[in-house]
Amino acid sequence: xxxxxxxxxxxxxxxxxxxxxxxxxxxxxxxxxxxxxxxxxxxxxxxxxxxxxxxxxxxxxxxxxxxxxxxxxxxxxxxxxxxxxxxxxxxxxxxxxxxxxxxxxxxxxxxxxxxxxxxxxxxxxxxxxxxxxxxxxxxxxxxxxxxxxxxxxxxxxxxxxxxxxxxxxxxxxxxxxxxxxxxxxxxxxxxxxxxxxxxxxxxxxxxxxxxxxxxxxxxxxxxxxxxxxxxxxxxxxxxxxx
Numbered sequence: 001x002x003x004x005x006x007x008x009x010x011x012x013x014x015x016x017x018x019x020x021x022x023x024x025x026x027x028x029x030x031x032x033x034x035x036x037x038x039x040x041x042x043x044x045x046x047x048x049x050x051x052x053x054x055x056x057x058x059x060x061x062x063x064x065x066x067x068x069x070x071x072x073x074x075x076x077x078x079x080x081x082x083x084x085x086x087x088x089x090x091x092x093x094x095x096x097x098x099x100x101x102x103x104x105x106x107x108x109x110x111x112x113x114x115x116x117x118x119x120x121x122x123x124x125x126x127x128x129x130x131x132x133x134x135x136x137x138x139x140x141x142x143x144x145x146x147x148x149x150x151x152x153x154x155x156x157x158x159x160x161x162x163x164x165x166x167x168x169x170x171x172x173x174x175x176x177x178x179x180x181x182x183x184x185x186x187x188x189x190x191x192x193x194x195x196x197x198x199x200x201x202x203x204x205x206x207x208x209x210x211x212x213x214x215x216x217x218x219x220x221x222x223x224x225x226x227x228x229x230x231x232x233x234x235x236x237x238x239x240x241x242x
Contacts, residue, residue, distance in 0.1 A: 006044045008210040008236040013040045019065035031123025039068040060154035061138035077108040095137040130165040134157025134188035157185045158194040163201045168173035172204035177209035196228035207233045
């Protein structure tokens, strides 16, 4: 499978850098699953191909930097429908709280609630979820298919459950919201040392830092992680492919 980073800034976008959004695509390109749809993600995706080609969107939780573009995505589907294009409803998979809010429910979309026991089958992919430690209901995502395993932590503090869920991933996208000098646990996030501890225990083939603060230097964040973790680590840039 292929993963394309559409945005990985935390909290608010920076110039040329949207907030959370990742596209997972099958080898044949027929299955495209969008994981989170934060501010600026839809515009970035449409620079690659038509959003008409995406039917399935996972929203890990209701914070704006993960869901901000969902409403305009629905409106985009409305426009395509009215123009007579061959499109179906957008299918959203998200928390019960977001589903109940009716924000994603429309004549051009459907919404299915997920929890820690949910298993989705989309094209060649099997998708599972793990509830993280975060101020609102939030889920890490595992996508398996075509002989590979991808894990995205979404937002959440480090705990044993997240380590187990992330174990032996081919690609681990780990939220790195804070520099080491800040303790993320009280606010449900990880700092660089937490990310290093997660990766050291979970042993992914590749670690990629996402949900990174726009005020922090890329090499400084990588250096802080590498000080406690000796595996391969990268920093997610928009339009980067793995």
